[in-house]
Amino acid sequence: MREIGIDRLDDLARGAGILGTGGGGDPYVGKLLAREAIRRHGPVTVYDIDEVPADATVVAVSGMGAPTVLLEKLPAGTEELTALRALEAVLGRPATHIVPIEIGGVNSMIPIAAAAQAGLPLVDGDAMGRAFPEAQMVLPTLIGVPNTPMAVADDKGNTLVVDTVSNQWAERITRAACVQMGCQVSCADTVLRGDQLRDGLVPATLTLAEDLGRAVRLARAANDDPVRAALDALGGVKLFTGKVVDVERRTTGGFARGRARLEGTSTLELSFQNEHLLARRDGEIVATTPDLICVLDTDSGEPVTTEAMRYGLRVTVIAAPCDPRWTTPAGLELAGPRYFGYDCDYLPLQGRYAQLT
Amino acid sequence: MREIGIDRLDDLARGAGILGTGGGGDPYVGKLLAREAIRRHGPVTVYDIDEVPADATVVAVSGMGAPTVLLEKLPAGTEELTALRALEAVLGRPATHIVPIEIGGVNSMIPIAAAAQAGLPLVDGDAMGRAFPEAQMVLPTLIGVPNTPMAVADDKGNTLVVDTVSNQWAERITRAACVQMGCQVSCADTVLRGDQLRDGLVPATLTLAEDLGRAVRLARAANDDPVRAALDALGGVKLFTGKVVDVERRTTGGFARGRARLEGTSTLELSFQNEHLLARRDGEIVATTPDLICVLDTDSGEPVTTEAMRYGLRVTVIAAPCDPRWTTPAGLELAGPRYFGYDCDYLPLQGRYAQLT
Numbered sequence: 001m002r003e004i005g006i007d008r009l010d011d012l013a014r015g016a017g018i019l020g021t022g023g024g025g026d027p028y029v030g031k032l033l034a035r036e037a038i039r040r041h042g043p044v045t046v047y048d049i050d051e052v053p054a055d056a057t058v059v060a061v062s063g064m065g066a067p068t069v070l071l072e073k074l075p076a077g078t079e080e081l082t083a084l085r086a087l088e089a090v091l092g093r094p095a096t097h098i099v100p101i102e103i104g105g106v107n108s109m110i111p112i113a114a115a116a117q118a119g120l121p122l123v124d125g126d127a128m129g130r131a132f133p134e135a136q137m138v139l140p141t142l143i144g145v146p147n148t149p150m151a152v153a154d155d156k157g158n159t160l161v162v163d164t165v166s167n168q169w170a171e172r173i174t175r176a177a178c179v180q181m182g183c184q185v186s187c188a189d190t191v192l193r194g195d196q197l198r199d200g201l202v203p204a205t206l207t208l209a210e211d212l213g214r215a216v217r218l219a220r221a222a223n224d225d226p227v228r229a230a231l232d233a234l235g236g237v238k239l240f241t242g243k244v245v246d247v248e249r250r251t252t253g254g255f256a257r258g259r260a261r262l263e264g265t266s267t268l269e270l271s272f273q274n275e276h277l278l279a280r281r282d283g284e285i286v287a288t289t290p291d292l293i294c295v296l297d298t299d300s301g302e303p304v305t306t307e308a309m310r311y312g313l314r315v316t317v318i319a320a321p322c323d324p325r326w327t328t329p330a331g332l333e334l335a336g337p338r339y340f341g342y343d344c345d346y347l348p349l350q351g352r353y354a355q356l357t
Numbered sequence: 358m359r360e361i362g363i364d365r366l367d368d369l370a371r372g373a374g375i376l377g378t379g380g381g382g383d384p385y386v387g388k389l390l391a392r393e394a395i396r397r398h399g400p401v402t403v404y405d406i407d408e409v410p411a412d413a414t415v416v417a418v419s420g421m422g423a424p425t426v427l428l429e430k431l432p433a434g435t436e437e438l439t440a441l442r443a444l445e446a447v448l449g450r451p452a453t454h455i456v457p458i459e460i461g462g463v464n465s466m467i468p469i470a471a472a473a474q475a476g477l478p479l480v481d482g483d484a485m486g487r488a489f490p491e492a493q494m495v496l497p498t499l500i501g502v503p504n505t506p507m508a509v510a511d512d513k514g515n516t517l518v519v520d521t522v523s524n525q526w527a528e529r530i531t532r533a534a535c536v537q538m539g540c541q542v543s544c545a546d547t548v549l550r551g552d553q554l555r556d557g558l559v560p561a562t563l564t565l566a567e568d569l570g571r572a573v574r575l576a577r578a579a580n581d582d583p584v585r586a587a588l589d590a591l592g593g594v595k596l597f598t599g600k601v602v603d604v605e606r607r608t609t610g611g612f613a614r615g616r617a618r619l620e621g622t623s624t625l626e627l628s629f630q631n632e633h634l635l636a637r638r639d640g641e642i643v644a645t646t647p648d649l650i651c652v653l654d655t656d657s658g659e660p661v662t663t664e665a666m667r668y669g670l671r672v673t674v675i676a677a678p679c680d681p682r683w684t685t686p687a688g689l690e691l692a693g694p695r696y697f698g699y700d701c702d703y704l705p706l707q708g709r710y711a712q713l714t
Contacts, residue, residue, distance in 0.1 A: 086520075090446075158526050160534075162517040163443075169515050176533040177517075 004112055004122065005043040006035050008210060015213030016108030017303030018230055019205070021292045023256075023275030024104020024131035025067040026305055033077055034109040037116035044112055045121040046206060047097065049197045056194035057093055058123055059084060060101040061114040064135070064152070064174065065184035066256045067274060067307045070106065076155035079186035080114040086151035086159045087188040099123040099197075101138060101190060103205040104131020104275070105305060110186065122206070127190060129202030129323040130292050133255055133274035135174065136167035137335045139325055140190050140200040150174060150189035154181035175254045183254060202323045208233075216301040226301025227316045230294075236320030237349065239279055239286055240268040241298055244313040249306070260309045268317055270295070272306045277340050279317060287319040288337045290326035291349045294318050321349050361469055361479065362400040363392050365567060372570030373465030374660030375587055376562070378649045380613075380632030381461020381488035382424040383662055390434055391466040394473035401469055402478040403563065406554045409454055413551035415480055416444060417458035418471040421492070421509070421531065422541035423613045424631060424664045427463065433512035436543035437471040443508035443516045444545040456480040456554075458495060458547060460562040461488025461632070462662060467543065479563070484547060486559030486680040487649050490612055490631040492531065493524035494692045496682060497547050497557040507531060507546035511538035532611045540611060559680045565590075573658040583658025584673045587651075593677030594706065596636055596643055597625040598655055601670040606663070617666045625674055627652070629663045634697050636674060644676040645694045647683035648706045651675050678706050 004012070013027035013034075020027070038044065052058065061080050063070070088094050098115040100108055103126040115122045127138035135147055147167045152174050153159045160177055164170040170189070178185045192200045212233045219229035231238060242264025249258035255273050262268040268286075271278040276293040279286050287293050295304040298314045309315075325331050327346060333339065336346045361369070370384035370391075377384070395401065409415065418437050420427070445451050455472040457465055460483040472479045484495035492504055504524045509531050510516045517534055521527045527546070535542045549557045569590045576586035588595060599621025606615035612630050619625040625643075628635040633650040636643050644650050652661040655671045666672075682688050684703065690696065693703045 090518075156526070157522040158519065158530060159521075160517055160519040160530060161447075162515065162534075164516075165514040169513070172537050173515060173517060173534045176537045177519075177530045180529050180533045 003043045003045055006038050009034055011213030011217060012206065012210045013109060013213065014216055014302065015209030015211065016103050017105055017305065018212055018294050018296065019209055019292065020104025020131040020303065020305070021275045021294050022272055022306040023067060023133060024102055025063055025070045025106030026307070027105045027109060029070055029074060030106030030109025033075060034112040036077065037113035041116040041119065044115045046124050047121050049123060049125050049201060049203045052097060052123055052194040052197055054193065054195040056096045058097040058099050058192040058194065058197065059087060059095040059188050060099050060127060060190040061111045061186065061188050062101040062107045063110050063184065064178050064187050066251045066254060067305060069183040069251060071307055073182060073184050075184060075186070079153040079155060080110050081117045082153035082159060083151045083186045083188040084114055084118055086153060086161055087149060090149045090151070090161050091191065095120060097121050097123050099201065100126040102126050102128040102131040103209055107131065108206070108209055123197065123201070124206045125197065125201035125203045126205045127201055129205055131275050132335055135171035138190060139202065140192065141167045141334060142325060142330050143199045145190065145192060145196060145200055147190040150187055152177060152185050152187050154185045179254045183251070220301060227296050227298060227318070230296060230301055231318055234320040236318045238316060239319050240264060240266065240281060240317040242268065244309055244311055244315060247309045247311065256307055258306070262315065262317065270317070271342070273340060274306065276306065278337060278342050279319065285344055285347055287349060288344065288347045289340065290322040290331065290335045292320040292322060294320065319349050360400045360402055363395050366391055368570030368574060369563065369567045370466060370570065371573055371659065372566030372568065373460050374462055374662065375569055375651050375653065376566055376649065377461025377488040377660065377662070378632045378651050379629055379663040380424060380490060381459055382420055382427045382463030383664070384462045384466060386427055386431060387463030387466025390432060391469040393434065394470035398473040398476065401472045403481050404454065404478050406480060406482050406558060406560045409480055409551040409554055411550065411552035413453045414450060415454040415456050415549040415551065415554065416441060416452040416545050417456050417484060417547040418468045418543065418545050419458040419464045420467050420541065421535050421544050423608045423611055424662060426540040426608065428664055430539060430541050432541060432543070436510040436512060437467050438474045439510035439516060440508045440543045440545040441471055441475055443510065443518055444506060447506045447508070447518050448548065452477060454478050454480050456558065457483040459483050459485040459488040460566055464488065465563070465566055480554065480558070481563045482554065482558035482560045483562045484558055486562055488632050489692055492528035495547060496559065497549065498524045498691060499682060499687050500556045502547070502549060502553060502557055504547040507544055509534060509542050509544050511542045536611045577658060584653050584655060584675065587653060587658055588675055591677040593675045595673060596676050597621060597623065597638060597674040599625065599672070601666055601668055601672060604666045604668065613664055619672065619674065627674070628699070630697060631663065633663065635694060635699055636676065642701055642704055644706060645701065645704045646697065647679040647688065647692045649677040649679060651677065676706050
């Protein structure tokens with residue numbers, strides 16, 4: 001991928017919506033932000049990880065908050081650049097590249113908007129290879145790279161910069177501030193040098209998101225099965241097809257938390273904290289975080305975010321393997337099911353299903 | 358006052374405990390911090406407001422949190438200097454003077470510790486002339502001076518710097534962060550130029566605190582009435598003498614909130630949010646914020662903080678007039694009874710009691 005113009009946003013947002021595993025925020029809102037920024041400032045240049053100079057200053061720009069709030073309270077569109085500038089002021093040097101912190105939903109789009117506004121290139125990759133709800137759940141944490149200084153900006157003009165003793169503390173403090181600031185803010189953080197990108201990022205996930213989004217669109221246009229197309233693009237497995245019959249959802253502690261019950265020939269229960277974290281089929285666990293659990297509209301293949309789940313939706317739930325660094329002991333400690341309070345171990349997808357690559 | 362050495366801390370802390378109107382945190386803990394800092398770095402030079410150059414950079418250093426927490430969780434003693442350095446980094450220039458944000462309790466002592474550690478002089482005054490629970494309740498708010506950039510540091514090594522669109526937003530964001538950081542942090546904020554001190558500070562309150570503390574000590578040593586001595590030094594009025602019979606207290610939202618019931622020949626009820634805000638005698642309101650409502654041990658004249666109120670204590674409750682700027686419409690909007698949710702107007706002390714100056 002060499003450049004992101006307005007014409008590529010639809011596929012990208014669709015694919016990122018799927019990779020966002022229900023979270024990461026409504027990609028539609030993100031698309032509007034990215035579109036407006038590209039319209040004003042022109043397309044965004046994209047570099048592969050290997051093309052970034054070793055001494056580059058790569059900054060992750062993202063949104064933080066509860067996706068349920070984003071639905072009703074739109075960003076002002078100035079937050080991401082304000083956060084970036086606040087971070088640069090503390091760093092004492094300008095960012096040279098922008099990168100998504102996660103490839104989920106709105107957080108694939110906000111970095112594009114920020115890159116366009118700042119006139120900076122984007123790096124094709126992200127720090128999760130999916131979406132996770134908490135700020136410390138990034139590969140840089142696994143390699144000891146701090147996510148602070150972290151700059152946070154809201155739509156009202158308030159900013160804060162935190163510098164913490166651990167990435168968990170950054171999450172804890174900024175999440176509390178984020179709730180006060182309206183539960184929807186932008187962050188600039190997790191400064192990586194160019195030579196840290198290989199260990200700190202999942203490569204080429206913007207390309208993956210676009211490929212995935214395009215595959216779904218083309219299958220739909222050709223009257224093929226768009227869910228099948230997504231599965232093929234992702235290397236995933238179909239867990240369930242059926243109808244949403246119950247959603248229990250609350251916006252608490254700065255997150256959208258809850259459970260959804262789906263009925264088909266069996267019953268599937270999904271548990272989420274912004275992202276889908278656990279899938280139980282007829283009471284038996286069939287997929288867990290950190291693997292990707294994605295909900296797609298059965299007919300259109302469009303991603304269904306946790307906040308958009310509602311009674312009557314016909315959906316297909318698929319699962320796909322996460323980046324292998326997440327299934328190491330350290331990775332599971334950071335983002336495995338027990339971290340989120342579920343009394344079960346990680347259940348590897350890989351090896352259980354023939355169709356997985 | 359020209360210099361604060363260890364020998365002046367006792368009187369100062371006692372007087373500031375009284376001026377803290379029940380809040381501001383246990384002056385004993387603050388005294389230990391100030392004593393240790395002076396022991397290591399030498400006495401602190403003090404200047405009157407009029408002696409500070411017009412272009413000076415005066416920074417308020419204080420503790421934020423719930424006094425109930427301070428009782429059990431001692432500061433590391435490094436927070437105030439960390440906060441000051443974080444603020445200076447954002448300002449791009451060093452502080453030239455330190456000033457207390459409030460003259461209450463521990464917040465009279467933390468600036469002394471900070472000044473000793475930083476090798477800076479202290480200004481004889483404070484931004485309230487008493488203690489108030491929230492960050493925006495300072496005279497600089499009344500003259501349009503922002504309290505941000507505000508730097509906050511905890512005992513673990515976490516720092517944050519906020520820059521907000523109003524002083525109320527600074528309170529809201531840092532309070533939420535403070536709760537996460539352990540409900541006891543240090544702040545450096547409210548940068549005043551030397552030529553703003555007259556409008557932004559109540560002058561000579563360190564001197565007043567020491568005079569008040571000394572008067573109580575000398576009266577006690579002479580077997581005189583120490584409460585009478587405090588009243589004379591403050592220009593206050595005695596509201597009540599009796600025994601604490603009930604205290605309802607909870608640490609919530611980053612504050613110690615509650616009510617205390619006192620019985621004597623009548624019944625007095627005190628309502629507090631860190632500080633005493635309202636006094637009702639036999640159901641009738643007899644004093645309200647922003648006037649000072651202070652609880653003294655009847656025998657010793659020592660200040661009793663809201664977190665130290667307990668069944669059986671024999672106390673005398675006195676009231677004293679606040680700085681007149683607090684009783685203007687803007688002052689009352691900021692710190693009058695209605696702001697705190699009490700359904701009553703400010704009841705001026707001045708004029709109701711013959712013995713008031």
